[in-house]
Amino acid sequence: MSAEQSSSLPVTEHKDAARPVAAGLVLFGVLAVAAFLGALAIGPFSIAPGRIIAVMWEAWSGVETHTSAMLRERVVVMDVRFPRAVLGVLVGAGTAVAGAIMQGVFRNPLADPGLIGVAPGAGLAAVAWMVIGSSFLVHLPDFFQVMGLPLAAFFGGLVTTLLISRLATRDGRTSVATLLFAGLALGAMAAAGTGVLVFIATEQQTRELLFWTMGSLAGATWIKVAMAAPFVAALLVLSPFLARGLDAMALGEAEAYHVGIPVERLKRIAIVAVAAGVGAAVAAAGVVGFIGLMVPHLARLALGPSHRALLPASAMLGAAVLLAADIFARMVAPPAEVPLGIVTALVGAPFFLWLLLRRRAFVG
Amino acid sequence: MKKSLLLALSLVCSSGLYAMTWTATAAETPADSGAKATPAKSFTVTDARDRVVTITDASRIASIGGAVTEILYAMGLGDRIIAVDQTSTFPMDAKSKPQVGYTRTLSPEGVLSVGPSLILATDGSGPRTTIDVLEQASIPVVMIPEGHDAEGVLRKIELIAAAVGEPEKGKALADAVRADFETLSRALEPVKDRPRAVFVMSASGGAAVVGGSGTSADAMFQLAKATNAMADIKGYKPAQDEAAMISEPEAVVVMRDGGQKLDADTIFALPTFLGTPAARDRKLLTYPGSYLLGFGPRTPFAVRDLAVALHPGLEIPELPARPWHTEPVQ
Numbered sequence: 001m002s003a004e005q006s007s008s009l010p011v012t013e014h015k016d017a018a019r020p021v022a023a024g025l026v027l028f029g030v031l032a033v034a035a036f037l038g039a040l041a042i043g044p045f046s047i048a049p050g051r052i053i054a055v056m057w058e059a060w061s062g063v064e065t066h067t068s069a070m071l072r073e074r075v076v077v078m079d080v081r082f083p084r085a086v087l088g089v090l091v092g093a094g095t096a097v098a099g100a101i102m103q104g105v106f107r108n109p110l111a112d113p114g115l116i117g118v119a120p121g122a123g124l125a126a127v128a129w130m131v132i133g134s135s136f137l138v139h140l141p142d143f144f145q146v147m148g149l150p151l152a153a154f155f156g157g158l159v160t161t162l163l164i165s166r167l168a169t170r171d172g173r174t175s176v177a178t179l180l181f182a183g184l185a186l187g188a189m190a191a192a193g194t195g196v197l198v199f200i201a202t203e204q205q206t207r208e209l210l211f212w213t214m215g216s217l218a219g220a221t222w223i224k225v226a227m228a229a230p231f232v233a234a235l236l237v238l239s240p241f242l243a244r245g246l247d248a249m250a251l252g253e254a255e256a257y258h259v260g261i262p263v264e265r266l267k268r269i270a271i272v273a274v275a276a277g278v279g280a281a282v283a284a285a286g287v288v289g290f291i292g293l294m295v296p297h298l299a300r301l302a303l304g305p306s307h308r309a310l311l312p313a314s315a316m317l318g319a320a321v322l323l324a325a326d327i328f329a330r331m332v333a334p335p336a337e338v339p340l341g342i343v344t345a346l347v348g349a350p351f352f353l354w355l356l357l358r359r360r361a362f363v364g
Numbered sequence: 365m366k367k368s369l370l371l372a373l374s375l376v377c378s379s380g381l382y383a384m385t386w387t388a389t390a391a392e393t394p395a396d397s398g399a400k401a402t403p404a405k406s407f408t409v410t411d412a413r414d415r416v417v418t419i420t421d422a423s424r425i426a427s428i429g430g431a432v433t434e435i436l437y438a439m440g441l442g443d444r445i446i447a448v449d450q451t452s453t454f455p456m457d458a459k460s461k462p463q464v465g466y467t468r469t470l471s472p473e474g475v476l477s478v479g480p481s482l483i484l485a486t487d488g489s490g491p492r493t494t495i496d497v498l499e500q501a502s503i504p505v506v507m508i509p510e511g512h513d514a515e516g517v518l519r520k521i522e523l524i525a526a527a528v529g530e531p532e533k534g535k536a537l538a539d540a541v542r543a544d545f546e547t548l549s550r551a552l553e554p555v556k557d558r559p560r561a562v563f564v565m566s567a568s569g570g571a572a573v574v575g576g577s578g579t580s581a582d583a584m585f586q587l588a589k590a591t592n593a594m595a596d597i598k599g600y601k602p603a604q605d606e607a608a609m610i611s612e613p614e615a616v617v618v619m620r621d622g623g624q625k626l627d628a629d630t631i632f633a634l635p636t637f638l639g640t641p642a643a644r645d646r647k648l649l650t651y652p653g654s655y656l657l658g659f660g661p662r663t664p665f666a667v668r669d670l671a672v673a674l675h676p677g678l679e680i681p682e683l684p685a686r687p688w689h690t691e692p693v694q
Binding site: 146 | 447463469471472474475488492493494497501502601
């Protein structure tokens with residue numbers, strides 16, 4: 001796969017670069033698997049690693065739980081850690097790939113899925129649900145009491161992004177610069193709306209919102225996994241088809257058009273896919289910052305700028321970094337839990353700063 | 365925009381499907397745990413959400429909520445508590461227990477890891493997904509109602525006592541607290557002129573965040589026969605400086621442990637209180653947060669302290685010494 005990848009690249013690549021790229025991909029894959037197994041094995045509720053496999057096997061084959069200790073182990077493994085780890089993979093991989101795609105579309109290494117309004121839009125919808133929705137919550141079916149917030153956040157993010165992309169599109173051409181400014185403007189409007197709602201919110205709602213904006217995998221359930229999975233999967237499956245186009249876009253939109261890339265369609269598909277994938281991730285886990293920015297950069301440092309390798313590498317590394325951060329969030333102050341976004345930002349913000357300084361050194 | 369429509373459609377369809385599967389699994393769980401419960405020692409209570417909860421073992425309690433923890437200690441059951449939440453700060457002993465975090469963002473595995481056999485949680489604790497997981501692990505969760513008056517405190521005590529299987533201890537505690545509340549309401553009977561007071565939650569950056577109507581601070585003022593000068597505001601909000609001045613508060617009430625030092629110099633230097641009677645008399649009342657706003661067994665004492673300070677001429681009898689009012693002597 002890697003051999004044909006380098007030969008079909010529009011950007012000239014060293015022939016012998018294929019092997020390190022393949023090795024890098026394998027390494028990231030191993031990291032992701034290790035983080036996944038770690039997420040299953042490590043937690044404040046101590047279960048021997050051997051027991052975890054046994055518990056999963058028992059649950060799989062339908063063995064009855066006889067004692068409450070057995071039941072608790074099964075709940076911890078099957079209803080807490082397993083869905084949480086899978087959700088971590090989805091959120092990490094989805095956010096990181098979305099970040100890589102956005103950086104490609106904007107041709108800017110500092111681009112982030114937040115730029116096209118997913119996070120502010122989702123945030124506004126989430127706080128609206130918390131503050132206004134809660135008053136009629138009791139009349140809603142049980143399902144919406146649990147899933148209303150993620151659903152609201154998902155649609156909030158999606159609607160904002162589609163609106164922004166609509167604003168930036170004229171005569172079928174999407175201007176990346178307008179996209180950026182429309183994103184900033186609508187993001188500011190959404191933030192203002194959030195501010196108004198925070199003002200009328202109660203003390204508890206404000207706190208809840210604050211925790212939501214810091215992101216967490218704590219509420220992971222199979223329902224959330226199943227709701228996020230189709231959108232993140234769509235993004236991941238779609239990403240290899242965007243790779244060649246994004247590589248060509250690196251040279252400039254006009255140049256990409258001339259080598260036969262349907263630039264406008266590529267941008268539209270990328271934006272919708274990113275909005276749906278990140279929207280689903282944000283809906284399921286709140287705003288987990290810096291993964292979308294940091295992970296593609298790490299992957300690029302290791303494997304170079306070709307999107308063929310960058311996108312799958314970002315997916316695997318994103319999953320690994322997010323799961324590792326989540327293990328840390330669970331283990332640092334047990335039995336309480338630190339919001340995941342704090343952990344990722346704590347690592348991500350210094351990295352971002354370093355990146356800026358390094359860029360300055362290059363550009364002058 | 366066809367794509368977005370398609371996305372929306374598929375999501376609605378899938379959410380409907382999951383709603384059905386979800387209710388199906390939720391319905392199975394109680395029947396399952398009911399079959400396993402040993403009928404010999406188990407008992408049931410109806411909690412704040414009208415759910416009937418069966419309890420078989422109340423020896424290892426996770427206590428979520430400052431008032432819940434205080435009530436358990438007041439009944440002499442502090443040693444049964446194996447974990448508390450962030451708001452459980454009294455008595456000191458509670459702080460030495462494992463702490464599971466903020467009541468509304470409980471982590472399911474964190475709570476499970478302390479191995480509770482019963483969870484007593486202030487109503488509103490969550491999130492729902494965590495509560496669902498705990499119930500799936502067949503750990504009974506009893507939601508304790510919030511209540512910002514005498515009746516509310518007594519309801520909490522009775523429900524907690526029933527949930528831990530100690531109704532007599534609960535009755536003794538409830539009787540004592542009821543008697544204290546009655547003593548106070550008799551003593552405050554003659555009050556005609558209600559003094560105007562304001563509760564300041566925080567004052568960072570020169571803006572005072574005050575307790576408006578519907579807050580626990582407002583409820584305390586009512587119990588102490590004072591008028592909340594900020595009753596026009598709903599909830600805890602930043603006060604508008606001029607409105608605060610016009611409201612002419614005679615006293616300012618603050619928390620001692622709010623995370624920020626609020627002394628008389630800080631408070632009365634705020635433009636909010638310039639020229640008010642409170643600033644003139646430098647009348648600042650400071651109490652520990654959990655004592656003033658906790659609505660637990662110590663509340664009658666807090667009401668008395670507040671009333672004594674706000675009604676200087678009035679004769680208010682001492683309340684009888686209660687073991688839960690002071691830190692237990694080791």
